[in-house]
Amino acid sequence: MSSDAPPATRRIGEWDSFAGLIARQDALLPAALAAAGRSPFYRRRRDGVPADRAELARYPLTGKDDLRDAYPFGMLAVDRSRLATYHESSGSTGTPTSSYYTAGDWAELIDRYARTRVDIRPADTFLVRTPYALMLTGHVAHQAALARGATVVPADNRSLATPYAKVVRLIHDLDVTLTWSLPTDTLLWAAAAGHAGLRPERDFPALRALLVSGEPLSPARRDRIARLWGAPVVEEYGASETGGLAGACPHGHLHLWADRAIFEVYDPATGRISTEGTGELVVTPLFREAMPLLRYHIGDRVEVTWRDCPCGWRLPVVRVLGRFAGPGGLTTVGLEDVVFRLPPEYGVLFWRAREQGSGLDVQIEVAPEHGAAAVKELTAAVGGAFDIDVRVEAMPPGALVPARVLTAGPEVMKPRGLFAAGEDWDRALRYY
Template sequence: MIWDPKHETMSRQEMRQLQTQRMIHAIQYCYDHSPFYHKRFQEIGLRPEQFKSLDDLKRIPFTVKADLRDNYPFGMFAVPQKRVVRIHASSGTTGKPTVVGYTQNDLEMWKDVMARLICATGVTDDDVAQVAFGYGMFTGALGLHNGLEKVGCAVVPASAGNTQRQLMMMQDFGTTVLIATPSYALYLAEAAEEAGLVMGKDLKLRVGLFGGEGHSDRMHQDLERRLGILATENYGLSEVLGPGVAGDCYCQCGMHINEDHFYPEIIDPDTEEVLPMGEEGELVLTAMTKEALPILRYRTKDITRLIEEPCKCGRTTLRMEKIHGRADDMLIIRGVNVFPTQIEEVLSKFPALGANYEIIVSRDGYLDKMEIKAELVDASLLERFAELEGLTRSVHDQLKAALLLDAKIRLVQPQSLKRFEGKAKRVTDLRNEKYLI
C-alpha cells in the first residue's frame, strides 16, 4: 500500500514543479520570518523575488551545524515561541546541544512523512510495534512513535535498555515490528538466542525499522537471519526534521526520499560544487515546508548517492543509497582518509567474523597506529593457532588492499566487545589524549 499516492507516485516533472513552488515559498518565508536567513540574504545581496527556479538554489549559502550552535537555543526559529509546541535537541559531544523546534503543522507533516515510510516497509495497523530507541530529547523515538500511531499500529514505547524486559514484552505482547538502532537490535538477537527463544514461535517479529546509525550489508543479513525479519533502514536528522526524511520500501533498493518536503542535493564536500545525478558526495537537504525551523541547504556530512530510476514498489520519488560514511567520522591516519564504514565493509566479507568490531587509533611518537579488534563467531578458533594466524593475516591483507594502510588485527572471543544500547561507538581515537605521567 502507498500511504500518499499523490505525492509518492507523481511524475518527475510534476515533482519538479511542486518543488519549485515550495522552494520559492520557503525562500520568501525565510526572508520574511527568520532573522538568521534575512541577515544572510542581505549579506549576499539576494532578494527572494530573484529566486525563480531550482537552478538558482546554488546562490543560497549552505547552513551548517555550527550555525545552529552559534544561535543556541532558539536563534534560528522563525515563529514566536507561542507557536512552538515541541522542542528536541541532539546531544553535543562538544559544547551546547543543537536545539530544534516544531509547530503544530510541523508535527502533522512529521507524522505524515513518517507514516509514508512505515507503510512502505509493509507495516500496517495489524502490527504491534516496539520502540526500543531512547525517548527524551532525541528525535528518533517520538518521531517513529507518532508515525506508527498514525498508521494504526499498537505502539509499545519500551524505550532503550533493559534487554530482558524488552524480550519479555516482545513475547507477551506479540511484538511484530522492532524499532531500534541496528547494533542494539543485534544485541537483542544475541540475548534472545541465549534465552533459548525461538523466532517465529516465541517471538513474532517480522519487520525491523532501523535508524540512528548505519549498518553494513553483513550486519543487515545477520539481523534478517537472526531475528527472522525484513530489516529496513530509515534516515533523518534532527536539524532537518528527525527521522522521516527517507526510508527503505520493502524492495530494499535505496531509501525513498520524501522530496516534496526535503529537497536533496549532492555536493563535492571539498569544492562544494553540486554534482550530477548519480554521483557520490555529501548530501545537502533543504526543508521546504517547515515553519518553526526552516532550513536551507543543510550540509548533512553524510556521504551517499541518489538513484533516479523508478522503483519496483511503484513510488517515483528519488532514492538515496545507505550512507557510505560521514564526513565527520572520517579518520585521517598517516595522511590517508579512512571511513569506519570501509573497515566494516572489509570485515563483513569474512564469515568467521561477527558484526562487532572496534577501531583504536593511537600515536607512537609521530606515527599513527591503527588497531582493529573484531569478534570471532566461533571461540574454538582461538585455540587453532595456524588457522587463526591465517585468518588474521588475510584480514590484514584485505584491509591493506582496501585502505592502503597497515593495521594491527586482533581477533577476540565472541561477545567480548562492549555492547551499546544506543548508537554504537566503534572508534577510539587516543591521539589527542594527554599523557598522564
C-alpha cells in the same frame, strides 16, 4: 497531534518522472522561501533570503554552528504560541542545536515517517527503542504508530529501566511485530536472547520487521541482521533538525524524499555542489513552518544517484557512508560491510577498529575455534578492499560486549528518604 498530512503533500507515485518530481519541488519552493523570510536568522543574513531556485543555488550553506549560534529561538519563524514540541541535540560538543515543530510540521513528519514499506497497522505492537528525551526520533515513531492504530511500547534506549534483557523479554512476551532502533541494538538483542536461552529466528514468530535508523548500514550487516531474526530490516535516514530524509523501498534501496526537500551533494575539498555524486549532504526542507532551513549542511557523507529503480518511486537513491573517511577510501560503512561478509558460522557480531599510524587495528569477537580463520580472512579482505595495512585481533565472546551488559536487570529506583538497616542509603534521592 494530527495525523492528517498537509494538503500540499503527495503520495509516492503521484509524479510520473524525475522531471515531474523537480516540477513538484519548484511548486513548493516559494512557500519554503517565504517561511525562511520570517526567520530572524535568515533575515539577518547579509545575503537576505533567495527569491527563487537560481538564487538558492548560490546561497551560503547553513551549518550546525549557525544553529548553535542561534540557540535557542534564533531560527524560529512563527510565534512561540504555535509550537508543539521543542528538541535539542545531545550537546556533546558544547552548545546544543535546537529544533522545533508546529502541529502542522508534525502532521507532515508523521506522514513522512509512515512511508515505510512495511505498513504500520492497528494489529501491530510497535516497540520504540530510539531516544525520547529531547531528541526527535522516538517521538516521530511513537506518534506515527499511534496515528495508525498500533499499540506502542515506549522502550527508549536512553533509559536504565529497559536494559537489553528486558527489551528481549518485551519483544518475546508481548508478541511485538515491529521494532524501531539503531541497527546495533538488533545485534545486542540477538546476543541477549541467546543468554536467555532464546533463538531470535525461532522464538519470536510475531516479529515481522525491524525498522532501523541512526547509523550507516551496510548491505552485509543488514543481511546478517535479517538472517539472525528471520525478518526483513527496513532502513530509514534522517536528522533531529529535519526529520526523516529517506526510506527504503521494497527492493532495499534507500530513496531520498525529494518531494519533501531539495537535496544537494557538497564536495568540501572543491566547494563544488551537484545534484548527485559522492560528498556531504545538503538539504532544503520544503515543508517547515517553525524552523525553515535553507541549504542545511548536515555533514553526513553520502552517495546520491538519480536513476530508475524497479520500485518505480522515481526518487533519487542515497547511500549513507558515515562521517569518517580514512586512508585508502576507508569508511565506516565500507569496513562494516567487509566484517559482516565473514561466514555467519564464525558468529562475529561485534567489532571495533582504530587508525594506528598508517594502518588499522581491528578487534572482533569470535568463537575460539574460528578465531584463526576469521583473522586470516578479515586481514586479507580489509587489506584488499582499502589498500591499507591491517592488524586483526580475535577476542573471546564477551570481551567487547560483556555478558553482564546483556543480562542485567533494570537499575532504576525512585528517590527515597527512609532506608531499612543494612540498606545502601547512599542511593537516597538519586535515580540510577
